[in-house]
Amino acid sequence: MSNDLTRLSLNQETIKQWSLPELTEGCVKAGIDKVGLWRAPVQEYGVERAASLLKDAGISVTSLCRGGFFTALDPAERARALDDNRAAVDEAAALSTDTLVLVSGGLPPGSRDLHGARERIADALAELGPYAAERGVRLAIEPLHPMFASDRCVVSTLGQALDIAERFPAEQVGVVVDTYHIWWDDQAPAQIARAGRGGRIHSFQLADWITPLPAGVLVGRGQLGDGSVDFRAWRRLVEAASFDGPIEVEIFNEGLWARDGAEVLAEVTARYLQHAC
Secondary structure, eight states: OOOOOTTEEEEGGGGTTSOHHHHHHHHHHHTOOEEEEEHHHHHHHOHHHHHHHHHHHTOEEEEEEEEEOOOOSSHHHHHHHHHHHHHHHHHHHHTTOSEEEEEOBOOOTTOOOHHHHHHHHHHHHHHHHHHHHHTTOEEEEOOOOGGGTTTTBSOOSHHHHHHHHTTSOTTTEEEEEEHHHHTTOTTHHHHHHHHHHTTOEEEEEEOEEOSSOOSSGGGBEEOTTSSSOOHHHHHHHHHHTTOOSOEEEOOOBHHHHTSOHHHHHHHHHHHHHHHTO
16 A cells, blocks of 8 residues: 555545635645635635635645536526636635636426536636636536436536536536546546546546435545445546546545544545555
């Protein structure tokens, strides 16, 4: 087992109970110099203040989550979504991260038109892609497990994500490879290779699939090693596709959030080394 933490990035939501200063201090003590951030806690702390805090601690931001939710039918609602995504791009640039993760949006109320929803995502990216590129930020489409297709994300597979992303330059739009969402898909290895050939793997995230799922499935992501995902196999796939960037552990789990943050971080680090290295 390797002891190399140089590529490990800790997503802020994995230890949601910690404030941003606590997260920063904990990562410094653990020898972790990369974090993935979420907009709401960063906005609460202050974007510029957060950027200074992390920079002073020698910690880089590997991604900001989330933009997206592009699928509304109402023109005014779509315009508000574009404005919010421009703000998210600006926040990412202020935090010196080059990756804004997109959760694209589910079906509008009463709609059953998956194709139309996906086309509205592409329409939004046509506007946002150049804006983001001018600020050094890439838009990363994250496919979510199909159980989220109705309410959160009509993009359910890497193939669907790439079908949209490939309409745009790779420096504008790419994809997120998240083991939690794609581990079940036997087409995913070929799609990872496809993404690699196009230089479109913008983020690689780890979480395990555990069952039974909790009542609130959104917080059903498992600690590494507790479920069904072969992390070393997925790491080999993305590395074979020429991805050598950060490996971000992103776990939403109420059991982890109820525990001492330092204990959780020690466990995350140990599980990463045991299962993903």
